[in-house]
Amino acid sequence: MDVVDLSRNNVLCKITAMNGKIWHCLFLYGEPNVDHRVTLWAELNILLQPYTNYIIVGDINQVDLYSNKLGDANLIRGWEEFMSWKHALQLKDVPFCGPRYTWTNNRDDSDLIMERLDKAYASQDWFDEFPATIVQNLPIIQSDHGPIWLQTTPKPSNPNRPYQLExxxxxxxxxxxxxxxxxxxxxxxxxxxxxxxxxxxxxxxxxxxxxxxxxxxxxxxxxxxxxxxxxxxxxxxxxxxxxxxxxxxxxxxxxxxxxxxxxxxxxxxxxxxxxxxxKFLFNRLRQKKTHNYVYILKSATGEWVENHTEIANMIQSHFENLYQASARGSPTVNNNGEEIDLVLRD
Known part of the structure; x- marks a missing residue:
């Protein structure tokens, strides 16, 4: 990974994979002052023009949907300028999972404000390369922001099947x-x-x-x-x-x-x-192994044998005689031999 551009609000990195493929990632800290955001969007527009396969991730500091805002006034300041910049670069929202709101002012009652400020946007070429890209929002713990985790190949989640009455x-x-x-x-x-x-x-x-x-x-x-x-x-x-x-x-x-x-x-x-x-499979096999035990065996002469060594020798001798070689050298099966009778004692 190489740093292509560095400024107060962003770090643009060039990432080269082991197979030689190249893409870019822009780590962005959006301008807190809404009056200065127009300048930042214009600078980023010029910076990203030469590239097609890139993703933008970080604290954008700008709400783009009313569903991403809880509390305070209904007016979203800076929305029009941000959406114009987003459409100019043809950016697409990276889907997220987890808590919706990633920032809070930590106030009480009616003074509480929660917003989704930490997110990611990507170009169409990025989604062509990594169609399963998602952002996992983690809970807010120490800071006023919650961390986010960008995943290009997320683990498939097991769908919850309906609860069944057993x-x-x-x-x-x-x-x-x-x-x-x-x-x-x-x-x-x-x-x-x-x-x-x-x-x-x-x-x-x-x-x-x-x-x-x-x-x-x-x-x-x-x-x-x-x-x-x-x-x-x-x-x-x-x-x-x-x-x-x-x-x-x-x-x-x-x-x-x-x-x-x-x-x-x-x-x-x-x-x-x-x-x-x-571990579950091997435990089941061990359980079956304890049941598949020959405690007593009836010999060809009709006698019952309980000694473990004698039982093993009887079984080995039976199959040696059963699959013995003929005079021509090819194995033959003796169908007239005595059958082994296994008796399992509880």
């Missing part, structure tokens, strides 16, 4: 109660309007209920086992036995619902990550 929710009686209560509401209007309002209200109530009911921990089987064991050890009468059964049912229902919930979480994460080499 299967585990349908097993709670509260869901039926919420649905029944909302459906019995009296709403004035046409049948389609009434249906739309009820569906919208039902969606909001069910979403709030699901988020409030969402589980943030696993199933504490140790706690359930301990509680049932303590209560079962004290059973000596029919009444105590009935109390144990009454306590056992809600505990198992709650555990079953939690199990359904976490199965749904695993399914969602699998759909999102698929076979990406992630």
């Amino acid at each position: 299967n585990w929710c349908l097993r709670y009686p509260e869901v039926v109660t919420i649905t029944r209560d909302i459906w019995q509401l009296r709403i004035a209007g046409s049948p389609m309007y009434t249906l739309a309002r009820k569906l919208d209200s039902l969606r909001k109530h069910l979403k709030a209920w699901c988020l409030d009911k969402k589980l943030f921990g696993g199933i504490n089987w140790r706690k359930i086992f301990s509680e049932l064991q303590n209560q079962a050890s004290q059973v000596q009468t029919i009444t105590q036995g009935a109390a144990l059964v009454m306590r056992h049912r809600p505990l198992m229902n709650e555990a079953s619902l939690a199990l359904t919930y976490w199965h749904q979480r695993i399914k969602d994460r699998h759909l999102q990550l698929a076979d990406i080499p992630s």
Whole structure:
């Protein structure tokens, strides 16, 4: 990067990429005094005339839209001169994301003024080169200005999909109660309007209920086992036995619902990550590996073998005999051999 021009209000830099492409970036501090801005726009117009592929970024110190101003008088001073300069250079607004207002006077109540002063403009050639360019507005923290972040290749954002009611929710009686209560509401209007309002209200109530009911921990089987064991050890009468059964049912229902919930979480994460080499994938593989273990194996003679080394030798010997070489030197498959019977013991 080389500095082409330097002044009190701007720094024009020439940027050369590794592939040899060249573009220019003008870092601008707009004139705070509105009476002096016309002179600045004229100087920048002359400065940028030789270039076609450039971007202007910084504290422009000029509001160009009423939507970028909050508070104070409705009149935007210096607007006509700025728009004339902008149109003369055929500048285009760089889209932004984040907070709209990047400057505040830090006053209270009706004296508060907020404006979007920090932004970027670019030429058409720039957008042809970097069509995805955006400016990310960051929050105002220490200064009266918020920092902005220019991104030529922003990371693609994952679109928020509509909230979905999951299967585990349908097993709670509260869901039926919420649905029944909302459906019995009296709403004035046409049948389609009434249906739309009820569906919208039902969606909001069910979403709030699901988020409030969402589980943030696993199933504490140790706690359930301990509680049932303590209560079962004290059973000596029919009444105590009935109390144990009454306590056992809600505990198992709650555990079953939690199990359904976490199965749904695993399914969602699998759909999102698929076979990406992630921590989630390797944890799943380790879990499957513990289940895919041969504890006992039946030999060709009908004997059950439990020794790990003998089981490995049996499997190796079986496949060596199965894919043995024939007299002509080509491998043959012995279809008449004994089949290996695997038995997994819990």
